[in-house]
Amino acid sequence: MTVNISDYSISTDKSKLNFNVIYNFIANSYWAKGIPKSVMQSAIDNSMCFNT
Numbered sequence: 001m002t003v004n005i006s007d008y009s010i011s012t013d014k015s016k017l018n019f020n021v022i023y024n025f026i027a028n029s030y031w032a033k034g035i036p037k038s039v040m041q042s043a044i045d046n047s048m049c050f051n052t
Contacts (some may be wrong), residue, residue: 008052014044017052 002011022039026032 010050010052012048012050014049017044017049019044 002009002013018040022044023035023037027035027042
């Protein structure tokens, strides 16, 4: 589903997510430092994701 409001678009389409950007941000955080890519992918696959 995609909703457009003014200049913003909010979508639940996971194909629009940039996995590498998300992974690099999370994997460099203090609370998930070095998280395996497979775990991050599983988290995304099993989550309700929104992107703008």
